Amino acid sequence: MPRYPIIHATRDLDTSSFLRVEQLDLEFSNGEHRTYERLKAHGLGAVIIVPMQDDDTVLLIREYGAGVGRYELGLPKGRLDQDETVEQGADRELKEEVGYGARKLTILHNLSLSPSYMTHMAHVVLAQDLYPERLPGDEPEPLEVVPWKLSELHTLVSRDDVTEGRSIAALFMAREYLAGRLKRT
Numbered sequence: 001m002p003r004y005p006i007i008h009a010t011r012d013l014d015t016s017s018f019l020r021v022e023q024l025d026l027e028f029s030n031g032e033h034r035t036y037e038r039l040k041a042h043g044l045g046a047v048i049i050v051p052m053q054d055d056d057t058v059l060l061i062r063e064y065g066a067g068v069g070r071y072e073l074g075l076p077k078g079r080l081d082q083d084e085t086v087e088q089g090a091d092r093e094l095k096e097e098v099g100y101g102a103r104k105l106t107i108l109h110n111l112s113l114s115p116s117y118m119t120h121m122a123h124v125v126l127a128q129d130l131y132p133e134r135l136p137g138d139e140p141e142p143l144e145v146v147p148w149k150l151s152e153l154h155t156l157v158s159r160d161d162v163t164e165g166r167s168i169a170a171l172f173m174a175r176e177y178l179a180g181r182l183k184r185t
Helices: 086-095 152-155 165-178
Strands: 006-012 022-026 032-041 046-050 057-063 070-074 077-079 100-112 121-132 145-151
Touching: 046 057, 046 086, 046 100, 046 165, 057 165, 077 086, 086 100, 086 121, 100 165, 121 165, 145 152, 152 165
Parallel strands: 046 121
Antiparallel strands: 006 022, 022 032, 046 077, 057 070, 057 145, 100 121
């Protein structure tokens, strides 16, 4: 395993209410110097939830993705609030976006979005034993809830409206965990 680069300096660049950019001056183990920019996460992290209606049915949501300019089918997700555990945040987001709470929440793993230039990490949470409960959310319009069979995951990932990498990875993780092939970390 190579040595981590030495960080000689960091600087905050122009920011918005949503994005923070940081510049890093790095020195690598071979003496090379480079300046990198990365999007810096703020807050307490995020959750992406795999809500299981039954042993084979996951509840997806259809939501507008401004970055790609179209509606995408994926998993509910959101940022953690102050003083909120991962499980509490997952249950809250599930109630806001899907209209269900979960009696059983299992943290499966963490996912990075793009580790080359982002610090953002999301906790993948499996939600089981669901019950109806809705909380008001911050979405600009109601989200469509779409049940999908995990046994048909191969069909889901071939759709043009399913491109969000974290959702795809989390679905595969949940399927493997439920089949006993993935051990919780």
